[in-house]
Amino acid sequence: MDLVGAGTRLLAPVVALLFAFGIFAAVLGVEGTNATDAFSQMFEYAALPDSQVDILNRATFYYLAAVAVAFGFRMGLFNIGVDGQYRLATLMAAALGSASFIGWLPGVLRIILMVIVAMVVGAAWAAIAGLLRATRGVSEVISTIMLNAVAGGLVAFLNTTDHWGTRPEGSNAVSTPLLPKDSWLPNLPLIGGTEAGVFAFSVVAVIVGVGYWFLLERTRFGFDLRATGYSPTVAAASGVDAKRMVVWTMVISGAIAGLVGLPQLFGESHAFTDSVGGIGFTGIAIALLGRSRPVGMALGALLWAFLDRSSLILDLADIPREIVVIMQGSTVLAVVVAYELAKRLSRRMQRRRVGGLVETSQKEQPA
Numbered sequence: 001m002d003l004v005g006a007g008t009r010l011l012a013p014v015v016a017l018l019f020a021f022g023i024f025a026a027v028l029g030v031e032g033t034n035a036t037d038a039f040s041q042m043f044e045y046a047a048l049p050d051s052q053v054d055i056l057n058r059a060t061f062y063y064l065a066a067v068a069v070a071f072g073f074r075m076g077l078f079n080i081g082v083d084g085q086y087r088l089a090t091l092m093a094a095a096l097g098s099a100s101f102i103g104w105l106p107g108v109l110r111i112i113l114m115v116i117v118a119m120v121v122g123a124a125w126a127a128i129a130g131l132l133r134a135t136r137g138v139s140e141v142i143s144t145i146m147l148n149a150v151a152g153g154l155v156a157f158l159n160t161t162d163h164w165g166t167r168p169e170g171s172n173a174v175s176t177p178l179l180p181k182d183s184w185l186p187n188l189p190l191i192g193g194t195e196a197g198v199f200a201f202s203v204v205a206v207i208v209g210v211g212y213w214f215l216l217e218r219t220r221f222g223f224d225l226r227a228t229g230y231s232p233t234v235a236a237a238s239g240v241d242a243k244r245m246v247v248w249t250m251v252i253s254g255a256i257a258g259l260v261g262l263p264q265l266f267g268e269s270h271a272f273t274d275s276v277g278g279i280g281f282t283g284i285a286i287a288l289l290g291r292s293r294p295v296g297m298a299l300g301a302l303l304w305a306f307l308d309r310s311s312l313i314l315d316l317a318d319i320p321r322e323i324v325v326i327m328q329g330s331t332v333l334a335v336v337v338a339y340e341l342a343k344r345l346s347r348r349m350q351r352r353r354v355g356g357l358v359e360t361s362q363k364e365q366p367a
Helices: 003-030 035-046 049-073 082-097 107-136 140-158 202-218 220-230 232-237 242-257 262-269 279-289 294-316 322-364
Strands: none
Touching (some): 003 322, 035 049, 035 294, 049 082, 049 242, 049 262, 049 279, 082 140, 082 279, 107 262, 220 242, 232 242, 279 294
């Protein structure tokens, strides 16, 4: 076991976080604010029961978005289209769940149907980019960006009072009709001292994380996917259909992306609203932060959710909450650089160790 390499990889995120906190403190210093006081207020606010619930709930959909992005990362694909995939999937699921023609379905079956529809819609939308990459060589970065714009237009078109949207009296907000109450998922009372509960869909997020690890690390499909990501030429020479892997990777990534909006739909809003969106790009940052590993992404999602929630207290202290955005960006940048430096350092130390072993072996050989 390479203890030195493992040590450098574990040390890298710690150093990167310290660097990001240093930048945060420096910006606060320029603003004339004591960084220690600001951090103290953030941690105290995050420790409140309501804040703990909110952090766990935010981390749930952040984690799902990160897993969707990471699935593509493991094969060298950059699925920037998670935002469009989950917005369109959430709209379709919400519209179907509130439709009168399935009102006869029991709530449990309706929830299952909505989850399946969301995954199918997300998978189908991502499959377009996969097919373009496999058949025409179109970069998935370009195609998913364009598909985000198309999905945004479709959502804006369909979520109107002329189509699937409704506008409550006295409100300018447009949303799909509320889901029947038997299609709401009860929140889990995991945190004491508050009436708020953790999204029940967080259980699904945990299952997705475990499934992600098992599929990639313990199955032939996962081995082929990772091998294709490392070297498509070598994988093809060993019998792996690289084009087929591209399509399937995007399909599975899109299916996971389709789940991103469901925690809020089932546990909080119970309807699709115009505020849905933006989580997909956060998922990219968290996937980079966690190096596309299930536990790493979970910790990254919790960190991101903590920063989002604790930033609310900064407004009350007359500190620009945008400073937290600077810290989030600095954290991702610092972690990416630190991991790359750690990888290079580990390789250099391995070369030296191998070179030393070869030299020792040559000296021990009889003349």
